[in-house]
Amino acid sequence: MDILVVLENRNGALHRMSLEAIAAAQSLARDLNLTVAALAWGPQAKDLAREAATKRVDEVLSLEHELLEKYSSDGYAEAIKQVIEQEAPRYVLVGHTYMVRDYFPKVSARIRKPFVGDVVAYRIEDGSPVFTRQVFNAKLVVDVAPQVAPPVLVSFQSATFQADAVEAGTAPVRDITVALEAEQIKTQSEPPFQEAAGDVDLSSAEVIVSVGRGIGKEENIPLAGELAEAMGAELGSSRPVVDAGWLPSSRQVGSSGQSVAPKLYFALGISGAIQHVVGMKGSKNVVAINKDPEAPIFEIADYGVVGDLLEIVPKLTEAIKEQS
């Protein structure tokens, strides 16, 4: 095969970003007339293989090993290294998940091949793909090209391809094996756990007033709190506000916080980084106030105001109170 898609398990089914990676592989295969194999592995490899076999790929590889039942960056990197050596793909595609962040650079180091990470687009130039990545806090993008012979490892940013764009099909499943030893795994892991649930469940909130670093300092948080109160809204926040200790982590929206889908998400001084956006892009309406007209939040907001939230928010709160 030419393209290997490495799948990831999420609660016994394919991770949404693995489906997106299959969509990416189907697209690349079409552009370059290549074949695709999807690798189902780790715990419940058989279930993942069954699910992957319903997609339009040329083959599904199924890999089980007792040392892959539990995630370890050493074990997973070693397994993928061996699969790449055995199957000799030209492209190895994955979603840019937290797990991929953890072990894919290791694969790159071990096989001495490039890992082009968090890609947001590709295009074909002279028969080869050039990959586009976001740099400088996503304010700029850069085209990146591999400089060595294949394979190249590529991870795609969330929502670069659409999971529901995956074409269906039927694919044969082939069992493969790798040779792993317990000594190759340096780390010991404990079972994953969820931090104690906080005081709020933002996922069911109708209206969320969300505070970003643009609020400036802890003493300004009440400005947002008063607006939230006037609107009957819950208070949400971006990560830096939680990192600074201005709001509890139960308020954090984003890839490492909560996912929300309110009727209105009111973003105050939030730049719109991808890790924040993945947690709120299901919102029906987004209104943003930001003093930077180039802030990425203005690519996804329905309504936007370029201005100083410290001036606008108190006036708005007053006006809303007068209304009711």
Added chain:
Amino acid sequence: MKIAVLVKQVPGSESALRVGTEEQWVDESALDFEMNESDSYALEEALLIKEKSAAGGEVVVVSMGPPERTPKVIREALAKGADRGIHIHEEPPYENDPFLIAGIFASALRDEQFDLLLSGLQSADLATGQTGVILGEFLEMATATLVMATELQDGSIKVKRELESGWSQWITLPLPASITIQSGLNQPRYPSLRGIMGAKKKEIKVLSKADLIAGNTPLQSWERLYVHKKEKRTEMIEGDLNQVVDQLVNVLRTEIKVL
């Protein structure tokens, strides 16, 4: 405990960025630089680990960048309490292949036999998030990323890794280990006046990238840096303060219907 912390100087998050003439890097002339966000958490964690460990130890701050500006970020770390610095001189065009960058750090640090390497989970400019892991591989260390807590143990370090959607996991790494730090695990300190004065006397060893790169060539490289064309679908509300507020109330009431 001998700890190295990688800290990188990056354009401040509010900088207006302009693509430079060669379309390879930004025009640095009008930029303010600051310590990369997760690196300042990594530095704080290194200082805390040293302060907590009975046997004491050393925190060495390591940065690669041009001689005109990089010493500032190293001095800042020394002022906060790092013991000495290593500055790898790099002239533009700056290296952008994470494999090569990690290789440069590996050559610079290998002989020092660090017990622990701390770095940020990703840099604001290159944003590859690969340096700490590849560096750990090159130096045959155990690695972990996205770390939100550390507990030093005898011969090992236990860390809490952040997983997706609010999940976490504890893992134990034998030393030496290279771990990448996620923001928010501590509250970075401010340098004291005494710290700032003391930093002037601390050693900064200078190395050159050209010596460390040892003829290696990149696995991937930048072709062109540019401004991404945005699909704007946002309806902008404009006017003076009162007009903006009136229109916002109107949108909230009649369009979105939440008032």
